[in-house]
Amino acid sequence: MVNIGDIARAAGVARSTASYALSGKRSVSDEVRARVQRVALEMGYTPNAGARALATSKAMVIALFAQFMPDEFPPAMMQYILGVANTARDAGYDILLSSDPDGPKALKRITDSRMVDGVVLLNVAEDDDRLPVLRAASQPGALVGLPVDCTGVDVFDLDFEEAGRVMLEHLYALGHRELILVSQPEHVVERGGAYVWRLQNAALETAAAHGITLHAAFSPSAQPEIGRRLHDLLDAYPGATGLLLNNEAAAAALPTVLHERNLSAPEDLSVIGRYSDEFARSFSLPFSSIESAPDRLGRMAVRQLVRRIEKQVPEDAPHVVRFVSPEFVDRGSTAAPPRDRH
Amino acid sequence: MVNIGDIARAAGVARSTASYALSGKRSVSDEVRARVQRVALEMGYTPNAGARALATSKAMVIALFAQFMPDEFPPAMMQYILGVANTARDAGYDILLSSDPDGPKALKRITDSRMVDGVVLLNVAEDDDRLPVLRAASQPGALVGLPVDCTGVDVFDLDFEEAGRVMLEHLYALGHRELILVSQPEHVVERGGAYVWRLQNAALETAAAHGITLHAAFSPSAQPEIGRRLHDLLDAYPGATGLLLNNEAAAAALPTVLHERNLSAPEDLSVIGRYSDEFARSFSLPFSSIESAPDRLGRMAVRQLVRRIEKQVPEDAPHVVRFVSPEFVDRGSTAAPPRDRH
DNA sequence: CTGAAAGCGCTTACAG
DNA sequence: CTGAAAGCGCTTACAG
Numbered sequence: 001m002v003n004i005g006d007i008a009r010a011a012g013v014a015r016s017t018a019s020y021a022l023s024g025k026r027s028v029s030d031e032v033r034a035r036v037q038r039v040a041l042e043m044g045y046t047p048n049a050g051a052r053a054l055a056t057s058k059a060m061v062i063a064l065f066a067q068f069m070p071d072e073f074p075p076a077m078m079q080y081i082l083g084v085a086n087t088a089r090d091a092g093y094d095i096l097l098s099s100d101p102d103g104p105k106a107l108k109r110i111t112d113s114r115m116v117d118g119v120v121l122l123n124v125a126e127d128d129d130r131l132p133v134l135r136a137a138s139q140p141g142a143l144v145g146l147p148v149d150c151t152g153v154d155v156f157d158l159d160f161e162e163a164g165r166v167m168l169e170h171l172y173a174l175g176h177r178e179l180i181l182v183s184q185p186e187h188v189v190e191r192g193g194a195y196v197w198r199l200q201n202a203a204l205e206t207a208a209a210h211g212i213t214l215h216a217a218f219s220p221s222a223q224p225e226i227g228r229r230l231h232d233l234l235d236a237y238p239g240a241t242g243l244l245l246n247n248e249a250a251a252a253a254l255p256t257v258l259h260e261r262n263l264s265a266p267e268d269l270s271v272i273g274r275y276s277d278e279f280a281r282s283f284s285l286p287f288s289s290i291e292s293a294p295d296r297l298g299r300m301a302v303r304q305l306v307r308r309i310e311k312q313v314p315e316d317a318p319h320v321v322r323f324v325s326p327e328f329v330d331r332g333s334t335a336a337p338p339r340d341r342h
Numbered sequence: 343m344v345n346i347g348d349i350a351r352a353a354g355v356a357r358s359t360a361s362y363a364l365s366g367k368r369s370v371s372d373e374v375r376a377r378v379q380r381v382a383l384e385m386g387y388t389p390n391a392g393a394r395a396l397a398t399s400k401a402m403v404i405a406l407f408a409q410f411m412p413d414e415f416p417p418a419m420m421q422y423i424l425g426v427a428n429t430a431r432d433a434g435y436d437i438l439l440s441s442d443p444d445g446p447k448a449l450k451r452i453t454d455s456r457m458v459d460g461v462v463l464l465n466v467a468e469d470d471d472r473l474p475v476l477r478a479a480s481q482p483g484a485l486v487g488l489p490v491d492c493t494g495v496d497v498f499d500l501d502f503e504e505a506g507r508v509m510l511e512h513l514y515a516l517g518h519r520e521l522i523l524v525s526q527p528e529h530v531v532e533r534g535g536a537y538v539w540r541l542q543n544a545a546l547e548t549a550a551a552h553g554i555t556l557h558a559a560f561s562p563s564a565q566p567e568i569g570r571r572l573h574d575l576l577d578a579y580p581g582a583t584g585l586l587l588n589n590e591a592a593a594a595a596l597p598t599v600l601h602e603r604n605l606s607a608p609e610d611l612s613v614i615g616r617y618s619d620e621f622a623r624s625f626s627l628p629f630s631s632i633e634s635a636p637d638r639l640g641r642m643a644v645r646q647l648v649r650r651i652e653k654q655v656p657e658d659a660p661h662v663v664r665f666v667s668p669e670f671v672d673r674g675s676t677a678a679p680p681r682d683r684h
Numbered sequence: 685c686t687g688a689a690a691g692c693g694c695t696t697a698c699a700g
Numbered sequence: 701c702t703g704a705a706a707g708c709g710c711t712t713a714c715a716g
Binding site for chain 2: 708709710711712
């Protein structure tokens with residue numbers, strides 16, 4: 001492989017001059033610069049990443065930690081990953097993707113080895129066991145998801161409280177008085193998926209304030225369990241006129257369930273989900289939803305991370321906790337409750 | 343950060359001895375080895391990846407190139423990525439994920455910089471423009487997807503010809519004589535997504551051999567276009583009693599379309615898709631299918647790649663082209679055609 | 685069994 | 701404006 005010594009020799013200059021001519025970090029005569037650049041191009045020179053990282057202490061790589069739990073829903077994850085990967089690339093960084101089930105161990109190894117300049121954590125739990133490791137690391141970190149303790153990291157998440165309120169207010173205004181909220185599997189909550197509570201509690205409070213009966217329930221996130229669960233819930237609460245879904249897999253399962261019960265939205269049942277527009281389009285989900293903005297969250301996390309890596313923000317600048325406002329995307333699946341129900 | 347010099351000093355030995363004690367690459371007295379290992383553990387030593395890569399010419403990283411075209415279907419990609427990432431981790435390699443739209447350029451930069459020891463290409467087109475770059479690289483490459491020219495790389499793919507035949511034979515045996523095959527968008531074919539032709543041509547041949555009328559059509563891969571397209575096809579061929587789907591997004595859209603037409607599978611229409619079981623479970627797709635085995639393909643590609651990287655296979659060992667046999671997964675969506683149709 | 689030294693390919697003060 | 705040299709943190713022949 002051609003290295004900078006080859007370039008220097010071919011251009012008839014010292015290796016340092018070749019390096020400077022290529023990086024522009026000190027002035028070089030126009031003639032020499034042009035010659036070095038031409039030679040580098042001709043010989044197809046690409047700097048050795050390990051050597052550069054060793055010399056500069058900069059790897060130009062961002063670590064992306066995604067956890068894939070057995071009851072997690074991988075397709076929804078893809079959009080966060082793409083948001084992160086695309087933003088990183090635009091900023092000049094490559095992505096090291098870790099799906100190691102032992103997050104803390106992998107995180108320690110990867111940060112300690114200096115393979116990466118910064119870390120993005122996806123799927124952050126309330127009391128995430130990767131956080132102590134990340135705080136101890138010398139690289140900055142950005143999270144998608146809200147932990148209890150946000151010290152030392154930048155945090156980005158959907159405003160799930162507001163999402164819960166928006167869902168409720170929307171259906172209240174249409175005249176609904178009994179609703180079902182379907183959340184993620186209980187496992188997700190037990191692992192510390194706080195967003196489940198955040199949305200649910202806000203929804204319950206809003207319901208109480210308006211005198212709405214809200215049945216809050218967990219649901220599995222894979223077939224055939226989801227379908228059964230949705231049927232059970234609809235059987236258990238025949239008076240409910242609206243369904244709120246904080247569970248992407250349940251949203252994906254709903255069309256079939258409605259079909260099986262011969263129900264239509266919004267004629268028989270109003271439905272609001274919480275997922276991305278991309279997701280709705282991919283899976284042909286006809287339900288109005290709260291946009292979960294995975295691409296935007298991924299982008300925000302990387303942008304802030306890059307700012308810290310490149311010290312465009314003072315070393316001691318306070319860490320941010322930023323919420324994306326939920327946006328209601330109307331796909332026509334909500335209406336006034338049917339007259340023959342109360 | 344603690345480096346090997348710190349370990350050596352703390353253990354009272356030379357850096358080379360510390361290195362050997364940790365790597366086991368030459369014999370070290372039990373006492374010294376134990377001491378070095380203890381110190382390394384206590385001080386939380388992790389080797390600097392850049393320095394090690396520079397010294398050994400091994401990065402312990404595999405590059406994973408996934409292309410996300412506008413009309414590609416990201417969720418299906420996630421499973422290939424997971425198959426690759428998990429297998430790589432088990433073999434001791436990290437994953438560098440590239441989603442750069444300019445594949446050839448990114449591939450050249452990443453291989454030339456020696457950041458990676460090998461490359462996995464996903465989404466390989468017939469005449470993939472990343473292949474010349476990969477062949478010129480000094481690292482080995484493994485593909486998921488079959489190009490026209492397989493020289494110099496190991497290739498893994500589903501046997502799409504056989505998949506087409508299996509679909510047809512299955513419905514022929516049940517008595518069907520007029521079918522519709524829904525493929526990927528025409529763009530995918532134009533880009534060289536050869537698997538579309540491979541399945542379709544084999545299906546057409548099998549149909550001809552049995553005197554079956556097979557209507558082969560392209561379909562978009564996002565809403566609302568897919569839904570319309572499926573309706574149009576069902577309108578255009580009212581005599582068709584079976585639907586074959588070589589398009590994940592169309593499969594995801596079908597339940598809603600069937601609902602809108604008040605049709606059920608298999609009572610009114612037999613349906614066979616081509617996607618993974620994981621996909622079917624995630625999206626509650628009730629259709630029988632040809633298993634696309636993304637995790638298995640990803641695993642095979644990485645295993646072979648690692649064998650080449652680690653020279654467990656002779657330098658000049660012939661490159662392999664391996665097809666995974668399609669497996670029919672019965673979810674009960676096929677039956678004899680309804681009596682009131684012919 | 686162990687140590688001193690060279691070398692991997694860069695970047696960047698230090699000199700001139 | 702340019703060059704010679706040191707140094708980043710490893711590994712691995714070379715000596716003993």
